[in-house]
Amino acid sequence: MEDTKNTPRIRKFFYQFEGIATLRDGRYISEWNQYISELAKTPRNPNLWCNRALICLKEGYPKIALMDAKRVLLLCDESKDSIELQKLSYKGRYYYAEALLSPNGISTKLTNEIGQYPWDHRPSERISATVIKELQDRLDIASNKKLKIVLRKLQPDLVLESKVTIHLGIEANQDLLFHEHILEEDPFIAGHNHFSDRCEYCTLELVETPGHPRCAVKYPCHNNQCKELFCSKKCYKLAMKLYHSILCGKNINTIIRSAQRDHPGWNQSFILVLKLFALAKKRNINPLDIKEIKYLSCQYASPFYCEGHLPWDAEYEIIYFEILKLLEISLYDIKYDFWIFITLMTILAANVFNGEGNSRNTLGIFPLTSLFNHSCDPLITHMDATERYITNDLIEEYMKIRKKYEQIACNPFRFTIITLQHVKKRQEIFISYVDSTDDKQERHTRTLSNYGFICRCCKCEASPQSFINPSVC
Numbered sequence: 001m002e003d004t005k006n007t008p009r010i011r012k013f014f015y016q017f018e019g020i021a022t023l024r025d026g027r028y029i030s031e032w033n034q035y036i037s038e039l040a041k042t043p044r045n046p047n048l049w050c051n052r053a054l055i056c057l058k059e060g061y062p063k064i065a066l067m068d069a070k071r072v073l074l075l076c077d078e079s080k081d082s083i084e085l086q087k088l089s090y091k092g093r094y095y096y097a098e099a100l101l102s103p104n105g106i107s108t109k110l111t112n113e114i115g116q117y118p119w120d121h122r123p124s125e126r127i128s129a130t131v132i133k134e135l136q137d138r139l140d141i142a143s144n145k146k147l148k149i150v151l152r153k154l155q156p157d158l159v160l161e162s163k164v165t166i167h168l169g170i171e172a173n174q175d176l177l178f179h180e181h182i183l184e185e186d187p188f189i190a191g192h193n194h195f196s197d198r199c200e201y202c203t204l205e206l207v208e209t210p211g212h213p214r215c216a217v218k219y220p221c222h223n224n225q226c227k228e229l230f231c232s233k234k235c236y237k238l239a240m241k242l243y244h245s246i247l248c249g250k251n252i253n254t255i256i257r258s259a260q261r262d263h264p265g266w267n268q269s270f271i272l273v274l275k276l277f278a279l280a281k282k283r284n285i286n287p288l289d290i291k292e293i294k295y296l297s298c299q300y301a302s303p304f305y306c307e308g309h310l311p312w313d314a315e316y317e318i319i320y321f322e323i324l325k326l327l328e329i330s331l332y333d334i335k336y337d338f339w340i341f342i343t344l345m346t347i348l349a350a351n352v353f354n355g356e357g358n359s360r361n362t363l364g365i366f367p368l369t370s371l372f373n374h375s376c377d378p379l380i381t382h383m384d385a386t387e388r389y390i391t392n393d394l395i396e397e398y399m400k401i402r403k404k405y406e407q408i409a410c411n412p413f414r415f416t417i418i419t420l421q422h423v424k425k426r427q428e429i430f431i432s433y434v435d436s437t438d439d440k441q442e443r444h445t446r447t448l449s450n451y452g453f454i455c456r457c458c459k460c461e462a463s464p465q466s467f468i469n470p471s472v473c
Helices: 002-025 029-041 046-059 062-077 083-101 129-143 156-162 233-247 253-259 266-283 316-326 338-351 392-408 440-451 458-462
Strands: 147-153 166-172 181-185 189-192 352-354 362-365 380-383 415-419
Touching (some): 029 046, 046 062, 046 083, 062 316, 129 147, 129 166, 129 181, 189 266, 233 266, 253 266, 253 316, 266 338, 316 338, 338 352, 338 440, 440 458
Antiparallel strands (some): 181 415, 352 362, 380 415
16 A cells, blocks of 8 residues: 555656656667657656756757746646745756757757657658558559659768768659650648638639639638638638648638748748648647658758758747647647657758749648759759749640649649650659759759758769858858
């Protein structure tokens, strides 16, 4: 009986001192899974969050420590009469201040690992035989078996930036002709930043009355309390099935204002993160376990090339809180932890494609198209709902595709990948992540800031122009 009576006290002792013991023994990350397990059982235990904040601070994850310390303070404020909780609150305040004071928000040993965490097993799964087979099955359908997923080894100078040695790529499964259509893909999730009325599912621009050749008539959500618009009953039903039933009727103005900020950065992807969190809640899974995106790689932005400035936004914490509030997700639900939000942002930073309208107005996630690797001398290009990417020699092809899409009533944001030259069987196929007509300095600045690497393709190596790392100040 005595052992049973003292069990809560023993567990409390563990919560208070296990974090210190872990630090002393150097077992920082090895204990992470144990904390996750305990927090899943008792998510509102401030001792657990306090210990994890300390471990994150010492191991070099101040962003995670900042949010954990915030949780400690909120939980302690719920019982102000408890002396024990008040003592714990002082620790939480100290850890919160330590996290804020951390230089550049991260330790120097982890400067190449923004949005990549050693406790996350998913990066290694991306190149597993099981995942490759699943992707190949989907690619066979989208490409009519013209393309094949392959493993590629990164160049040594790129490995220094990403810490990844093997990555995915796509090669030709047969000889391909000039201007041959090799892949068609609809966006898994699309979004727009509400500068104009657009369909929430496919981002097609909307008008009040019929007759416009490129726009659709507004189709309102069936919920009178919801302000979102669609282009058709079909898009409405698809959105409801995927994520909209969770978001329906919610006021997302705070998210929209951040996405429309005058000095854009990663904030443009906040709408997509909101939809991914809603989808994850609908499926009752961790957002990083959404099968359509879990194999996509993160952005590898190196602070060594950015004068110590990291791709971090002070609004992240605000947006994270807002998303949880909108979706009625507890701040203490470990499935939607803050590091998961950060990782999603880095995935989108490297894998989101622009659509119709001004740059970064409409965005989409195209999981298969994201598998093509970059070259400034690309073998392919994509054509979508906007004509601004179409060169004169492709206008006829573009018009044929537009007419076909309208006849079969497909997603207007659909990508059609078309070859720019003859491609031989087993040749790796490259797409350009930037405007390939820009000069070398501009191309390298874009790939470095957006994707974390400097291109070493034949076009770049042959150019005599030297690259000067731009100041970010």
